Each structure stands twice: as C-alpha cells, then as structure tokens.
Amino acid sequence: MTVPPRQKSRSPLAKILDPGETALATLLLAPGALLLLLVIVYPVGRLILTSFFNLSLTSGLPAEFVGLDNYRLMASDPVFWETSWNTLLITLITVPGALLVGLALALLANLPFKYRWPVRLSLLIPWALPLSFVGLIFAWFFHSEYGIVNDVLARFGVHGIIWFNSPDLAFAAICLAIIWKTSSFMALMILAGLQTIPRSLYEAADVDGAGPLRQFFEITLPLLKPAIVVALIFRTITALQTFDIPYLMTGGGPGTSTATLAMYIHQNTVSFLDLGYGSALAVVMFVFSMAVTAVYLRIIRARGK
Numbered sequence: 001m002t003v004p005p006r007q008k009s010r011s012p013l014a015k016i017l018d019p020g021e022t023a024l025a026t027l028l029l030a031p032g033a034l035l036l037l038l039v040i041v042y043p044v045g046r047l048i049l050t051s052f053f054n055l056s057l058t059s060g061l062p063a064e065f066v067g068l069d070n071y072r073l074m075a076s077d078p079v080f081w082e083t084s085w086n087t088l089l090i091t092l093i094t095v096p097g098a099l100l101v102g103l104a105l106a107l108l109a110n111l112p113f114k115y116r117w118p119v120r121l122s123l124l125i126p127w128a129l130p131l132s133f134v135g136l137i138f139a140w141f142f143h144s145e146y147g148i149v150n151d152v153l154a155r156f157g158v159h160g161i162i163w164f165n166s167p168d169l170a171f172a173a174i175c176l177a178i179i180w181k182t183s184s185f186m187a188l189m190i191l192a193g194l195q196t197i198p199r200s201l202y203e204a205a206d207v208d209g210a211g212p213l214r215q216f217f218e219i220t221l222p223l224l225k226p227a228i229v230v231a232l233i234f235r236t237i238t239a240l241q242t243f244d245i246p247y248l249m250t251g252g253g254p255g256t257s258t259a260t261l262a263m264y265i266h267q268n269t270v271s272f273l274d275l276g277y278g279s280a281l282a283v284v285m286f287v288f289s290m291a292v293t294a295v296y297l298r299i300i301r302a303r304g305k
Contacts, residue, residue, distance in 0.1 A: 102186025
C-alpha cells in the first residue's frame with residue numbers, strides 16, 4: 001500500500017505571489033466592487049437616509065428625524081400625483097412611439113442599397129444632440145409667432161395656434177420632441193440586432209416562397225426581441241426620469257400640466273432647498289425605475305427558459 005506524499009504547506013509569501021483562483025478572483029473584483037460601493041451604493045443609501053429627515057436649508061434649523069412623514073406628505077400632495085401621472089403618460093406615449101419609429105429607421109438603414117452610410121450617419125445626429133439643445137429647438141419649432149410648425153400650418157389655412165397655452169397641445173409637442181430625440185437610440189440598438197441575423201435565413205425563406213412581410217414577422221421580429229427588450233429597458237428608465245425637454249419647452253406649464261416628477265424633484269431640492277422632501281420624491285422615482293427594470297428582466301428570463 002503506497003502512502004501519498006504529504007503536500008508541503010505554502011509560505012505566506014508564496015500565497016501572495018501565486019494566489020489561488022478564489023483569491024485571484026476576489027483581488028481582481030475588489031476595485032470594481034469598491035467603485036460600485038462609492039458611486040452607487042453610498043449615494044443611494046445617503047438619499048434614502050435623507051428622505052427620513054426634515055432637512056430644509058432655508059429654515060436654518062438642524063436636520064430632524066421625522067420617519068415616514070415625508071412619504072405621508074407625498075401621499076396627500078396633489079402636485080406629486082399630477083407630475084407622476086404626467087411622467088407615466090410620457091413614458092406610455094414616447095417609449096412605444098420611439099420603438100416604432102426606431103424600428104422603421106433601423107430597417108431602412110439595413111436595406112442592401114449601395115450608399116447606406118449617409119442613412120446610418122443621420123441616425124447619430126438626434127442621438128448626439130444634447131437634450132437641452134433639443135428642447136430649445138422644439139420650443140422654437142412650436143413658437144406661436146415665429147415657429148416653423150405654425151408657419152407650415154398657416155400655408156394650409158390654419159392660423160393662430162398657441163401651443164404652450166393649451167395643456168394638451170403642449171403635452172403633444174413635448175412627446176413629439178422626445179420621440180424625435182430618442183428614436184435614433186432605439187434605431188441604433190435595433191440595427192445592431194439586425195446585423196446579427198444570418199443572411200442565410202432570408203435566402204432560405206426566399207426559396208420557400210415567403211414574402212417580405214412573412215419574413216419580417218417570422219424571422220426578423222423574433223430574432224430582434226432580445227435587442228428590443230434591452231432598448232426598452234434603457235428607454236423606459238430614461239423616460240421615467242424625463243426632465244430637460246419639458247423643462248426647456250414649457251417649464252412645466254401651463255401651471256403644472258406638463259411638469260414631470262424629475263422637474264418636481266428639481267423644484268424642491270434646488271429651488272426650495274427642501275432636501276428631505278426632495279430626497280423622498282427621488283426615492284420614489286428610483287423605486288419606479290427599479291420596478292420597471294425588474295419587470296423587463298423577468299420577461300427576459302421567462303423567454304430564456
């Protein structure tokens with residue numbers, strides 16, 4: 001009977017110079033984990049903690065722990081409910097709208113014509129423009145006196161539309177601006193998905209006699225679902241945080257009919273310096289964003305099984 005040789009214990013220096021797989025993985029992941037802790041966990045934790053305090057910089061009083069009072073105040077705040085509804089409505093209108101426009105643009109950019117680069121380059125222009133610049137551009141487009149939209153409508157006999165005096169018209173103008181801005185992002189994401197679909201599938205469908213419409217619904221759309229879901233996750237989260245375009249186009253007016261939850265948070269924290277209530281509002285928006293992300297991830301996981 002042979003006795004296995006005893007393994008020599010490694011010295012501490014050898015363990016440092018040649019760590020095991022677990023120790024090496026921990027060592028490599030530590031900087032990223034520390035960065036996430038500093039950039040995400042600490043600010044979110046601080047935000048949640050501040051939401052339990054009455055902290056107003058204009059009062060001159062020290063921070064006072066009030067528990068859930070800020071959230072109780074929110075429940076009876078009509079402006080919170082109005083801005084939350086506006087945010088939800090913007091999300092429900094602009095996300096599907098941007099998806100449909102982006103899908104059409106991506107299919108156009110993926111067509112096999114000779115000079116495709118100008119079309120693909122044009123997709124980058126709305127995406128590359130700053131949100132504040134887009135807000136200012138569309139504020140000029142829909143200006144009641146010298147806006148280009150009223151000028152075009154006047155040539156068809158429609159005069160004197162004051163877009164930003166009507167809540168419905170102002171809301172429609174904001175949604176159009178957001179769809180124009182965000183559809184390019186959706187198109188780029190979907191175009192990347194289109195590039196991964198093998199051309200041989202379409203050639204086989206041609207041999208079987210399938211037309212373009214059948215190929216779209218049986219080949220293109222099913223294989224694009226992962227790219228579409230990822231694009232929807234990013235777009236929905238940014239829609240829930242909409243601020244720049246309505247802020248620059250209408251300032252939330254008339255009244256608060258076009259104000260979003262992000263604008264109300266800005267008003268409380270920056271204008272009123274009420275950090276406690278503003279933090280509570282931000283926590284609610286954070287929870288909304290995480291809930292939407294969880295729903296999308298659940299859909300992805302269900303389809304992957």
